[in-house]
Amino acid sequence: MGAVRGKAGRVIIANLPRGSDLLASLEKLAGDAGITGGLFTAIGAVSRAAFTFYDQANRQYVDIRKDEELEIVSCSGNFGMLDGRPRIHCHIVFADRQGHAFGGHLLQGTVVFVGEVHLVEVEGVRLDRKVDTATGIAMLGF
Numbered sequence: 297m298g299a300v301r302g303k304a305g306r307v308i309i310a311n312l313p314r315g316s317d318l319l320a321s322l323e324k325l326a327g328d329a330g331i332t333g334g335l336f337t338a339i340g341a342v343s344r345a346a347f348t349f350y351d352q353a354n355r356q357y358v359d360i361r362k363d364e365e366l367e368i369v370s371c372s373g374n375f376g377m378l379d380g381r382p383r384i385h386c387h388i389v390f391a392d393r394q395g396h397a398f399g400g401h402l403l404q405g406t407v408v409f410v411g412e413v414h415l416v417e418v419e420g421v422r423l424d425r426k427v428d429t430a431t432g433i434a435m436l437g438f
Contacts, residue, residue, distance in 0.1 A: 298437070302333065305419035312411035318342065319384060319404045325413060326375045326382040333423035336386075336415040338371040345390050346405030355432045360400060365409070366390040369397055375415075376423035376436055383425050383434065 308329060312321045318338075326334065345366050348357040373386030388406075389399035426437040 300421045300423075302418040302421035305334075305417035306331075308413075308415040308417070310413045310415070312338075312340070312408045312413060314408060314410065316408045317404055318406040318408050318411060319386070319402050321408065321411070322373075322375075322384050322386065322413065323382050325415065326384070329415075329417070331375050331382065331415070331417050332377050333418040333421045334375040334415055335418065336373060336375065336413055338368060338411055338413045340368045340411035341409040342366050342368065342390070342406050342411075343409045344405065344407040345388075346403040347388060347390075347400040348403050349400045350433065352431075357401070359403065360398070361405065362390065362392075362398075364392060366392055368411070370399070371402070373402070374423065374436075376425045378425040378434055385425075385434075 345362040348359045351358055369391045370389040376383050386402040388402045389397055391397045423436050425434040428435040
């Protein structure tokens with residue numbers, strides 16, 4: 297197990313623009329603030345969702361798309377760096393109007409209806425990602 301220690305730095309609370317891409321908005325928020333490591337949560341709703349499930353046996357992602365109004369029930373993740381650019385690792389859970397929940401890793405293509413983000417920068421660390429050969433996933437590397 298690897299670990300790093302840092303301390304809580306800036307706290308950024310942001311409203312996301314209606315019609316924006318959720319993943320791109322999170323990456324822009326981190327990039328504009330110069331954040332190389334941090335944690336976030338988000339709440340809100342979307343008009344379309346794109347997420348993926350990692351099939352461990354086949355070591356590949358299975359994309360899922362929902363073209364409907366959905367609530368964001370849970371959204372959390374971290375900011376790291378991959379190839380010198382902010383990289384988001386975000387897990388998200390949506391609920392439809394019947395209360396059915398589903399989720400996975402956030403993808404581009406999730407369109408914000410309303411969104412609020414709570415971001416905490418981790419000072420004293422740079423969270424770099426590198427591909428783990430055992431899983432094929434870009435993991436935090438310490």
